[in-house]
Amino acid sequence: MYWEQSLETLDRSSLEKLQIERLTNSLQLAVRSSHYGRCPAIGRLLDSGIKSIEQIRDLPFTTKDDLRRDFPWGFLAADKKDVVRLHSSSGTTGNPTVVYHNRHDLDSWANLMARSLYAAGVRETDVFQNICGYGLFTGGLGFQYGIEKLGCLSIPAGAGNSPRQIKLMRDFGTTVAHAIPSYLGRLFDVFKEEDLDPREDTRLHTLVIGAEPHTEEHRRRIEEMFGVRAFNSFGLSEMNGPGVAFECIEQNGLHVWEDAFVVEIIDPDTLEPVPDGEIGELVMTTLDRQAMPVIRFRTRDLTRILPGPCPCGRTHRRLDRISGRSDDMFIIKGCNVFPMQVEGILMKLPEVGDDYRIILQTIEDQDEMIVEVEVKKDWFRGDLTLLDRLQKHITHLIRDEVLVRPLIRLVEPGSIPKAEGKAVRVLDQRRK
Amino acid sequence: MTYQVSVFLENRLGRLEKVTALLREAQINIRSIHLNHTANDWGILNLVVSRPELACEKLNASGMSAALREIVVLTMDDKPGGLDVLLKAIAGAGVSFTNAYGRIVNEGGSAFFMVDVQDIPEARSRLAGAGLEIIEDAQVYGS
Numbered sequence: 241m242y243w244e245q246s247l248e249t250l251d252r253s254s255l256e257k258l259q260i261e262r263l264t265n266s267l268q269l270a271v272r273s274s275h276y277g278r279c280p281a282i283g284r285l286l287d288s289g290i291k292s293i294e295q296i297r298d299l300p301f302t303t304k305d306d307l308r309r310d311f312p313w314g315f316l317a318a319d320k321k322d323v324v325r326l327h328s329s330s331g332t333t334g335n336p337t338v339v340y341h342n343r344h345d346l347d348s349w350a351n352l353m354a355r356s357l358y359a360a361g362v363r364e365t366d367v368f369q370n371i372c373g374y375g376l377f378t379g380g381l382g383f384q385y386g387i388e389k390l391g392c393l394s395i396p397a398g399a400g401n402s403p404r405q406i407k408l409m410r411d412f413g414t415t416v417a418h419a420i421p422s423y424l425g426r427l428f429d430v431f432k433e434e435d436l437d438p439r440e441d442t443r444l445h446t447l448v449i450g451a452e453p454h455t456e457e458h459r460r461r462i463e464e465m466f467g468v469r470a471f472n473s474f475g476l477s478e479m480n481g482p483g484v485a486f487e488c489i490e491q492n493g494l495h496v497w498e499d500a501f502v503v504e505i506i507d508p509d510t511l512e513p514v515p516d517g518e519i520g521e522l523v524m525t526t527l528d529r530q531a532m533p534v535i536r537f538r539t540r541d542l543t544r545i546l547p548g549p550c551p552c553g554r555t556h557r558r559l560d561r562i563s564g565r566s567d568d569m570f571i572i573k574g575c576n577v578f579p580m581q582v583e584g585i586l587m588k589l590p591e592v593g594d595d596y597r598i599i600l601q602t603i604e605d606q607d608e609m610i611v612e613v614e615v616k617k618d619w620f621r622g623d624l625t626l627l628d629r630l631q632k633h634i635t636h637l638i639r640d641e642v643l644v645r646p647l648i649r650l651v652e653p654g655s656i657p658k659a660e661g662k663a664v665r666v667l668d669q670r671r672k
Numbered sequence: 673m674t675y676q677v678s679v680f681l682e683n684r685l686g687r688l689e690k691v692t693a694l695l696r697e698a699q700i701n702i703r704s705i706h707l708n709h710t711a712n713d714w715g716i717l718n719l720v721v722s723r724p725e726l727a728c729e730k731l732n733a734s735g736m737s738a739a740l741r742e743i744v745v746l747t748m749d750d751k752p753g754g755l756d757v758l759l760k761a762i763a764g765a766g767v768s769f770t771n772a773y774g775r776i777v778n779e780g781g782s783a784f785f786m787v788d789v790q791d792i793p794e795a796r797s798r799l800a801g802a803g804l805e806i807i808e809d810a811q812v813y814g815s
Contacts, residue, residue, distance in 0.1 A: 622741035623770075
């Protein structure tokens with residue numbers, strides 16, 4: 241039932257004691273980094289001693305901009321020689337963000353991942369296919385280490401190539417798979433094209449879905465298509481990646497591992513905490529990462545704490561599914577995209593006008609990012625070849641920046657509604 | 673020098689009609705029309721009209737993207753094999769084109785063949801060198 245019974249069912253007051261102890265250690269490490277070394281509030285808190293975990297509110301927030309500004313080494317709290325891995329966000333314009341891990345950090349992460357999967361009913365007898373990009377993206381290696389820690393037979397299948405995914409499932413009797421929810425519709429279509437039914441022709445019993453917000457209805461549809469139970473996984477690269485919060489077999493909220501993270505929900509405008517049950521922005525602090533502690537990170541994800549205990553017996557509180565963002569970031573095909581990244585590329589091109597629009601649409605069961613771009617009048621020469629080349633050029637530039645291949649739609653000047661005030665640049669028409 | 677009017681068009685209901693309405697209002701006669709659409713929901717409309725400069729001005733003033741684009745106009749016989757004879761001569765002159773379209777001048781007589789090439793002066797000299805007759809603007813635009 242539990243991967244680590246004593247920790248997972250620890251009573252709340254002991255859990256808080258553990259949090260205080262770990263936060264103290266974490267802060268002592270954090271001040272070795274140049275970023276947190278400049279923060280007097282940490283020293284003050286350490287000097288007075290932490291009596292209640294709520295005193296974390298005396299510390300300033302950390303934002304994605306802070307991480308970018310102090311790129312690449314400003315948050316590193318360990319000797320470079322002790323660091324064994326980094327994961328980094330996409331992006332070629334401006335600084336990406338980077339997270340460092342030492343051996344302890346990777347062990348701790350793998351353990352949280354194993355604990356999460358165990359809570360969803362995955363066991364060492366399972367055959368686990370990780371349908372997820374490896375490399376800098378944390379969903380590949382993050383799951384891989386957790387699957388191995390748990391003791392499953394792992395199939396590091398990587399992303400894409402649906403016929404091969406299906407062949408792997410059938411050849412090796414895959415029982416559990418991890419993928420982004422928007423991919424599973426596509427995979428199901430390929431099953432149908434091959435005249436196969438995943439319910440009959442595979443041994444799948446569990447799917448782990450994450451990295452993309454999705455609705456309860458979407459989950460139920462996936463469960464129906466594949467004849468499995470699907471579990472929601474939540475993580476973000478700043479807090480390692482996957483394994484931050486996970487659904488247990490109750491499928492009612494995601495237990496966030498509070499021995500490894502401090503969770504706060506704040507009002508994104510007043511920055512004050514909101515009571516359990518109310519929606520606000522998720523703020524997280526690492527408690528068990530040595531190479532790079534991050535304090536009070538503003539995730540920009542909107543969610544709430546589900547009040548009350550979970551019948552599974554775990555005392556770690558549950559997050560509701562992510563209901564939105566407090567900024568304009570969107571997630572497509574598992575990649576985080578800020579409209580500013582797209583805008584930055586377009587504004588450098590003399591051929592295109594100032595107005596653009598991003599439309600997210602479900603086309604043949606696949607979520608697509610359509611970018612509408614106006615061709616400038618004085619650049620137009622009536623030459624189809626030039627327009628064709630421009631379209632390909634923009635496609636490549638955006639794909640290199642955000643790692644998702646966009647569909648570029650060239651449109652007539654003036655056909656995109658003028659942006660007034662806070663521009664609505666993104667139209668989300670995806671099937672939920 | 674002969675020009676076609678090229679208009680950037682989205683592949684949406686009523687876009688083409690907007691162009692023809694504008695030309696009608698300005699009393700501009702369309703002598704030939706050719707749509708070059710891609711699979712990407714947009715394309716280029718090529719028009720040979722009686723008054724290309726005016727047409728281009730009107731279209732741009734209405735907010736559309738239009739440009740004058742020089743073309744070479746050749747003549748051929750309006751009978752079976754007419755285009756084949758012409759194309760063999762064009763190929764023989766070593767001229768390749770990016771787009772082309774035709775138009776009958778008078779039934780059973782001759783037809784025009786409008787050719788869009790990258791290097792106009794080079795193409796003109798090669799085609800003339802191969803003995804092909806290049807039709808000039810007044811004839812193409814008509815009256």
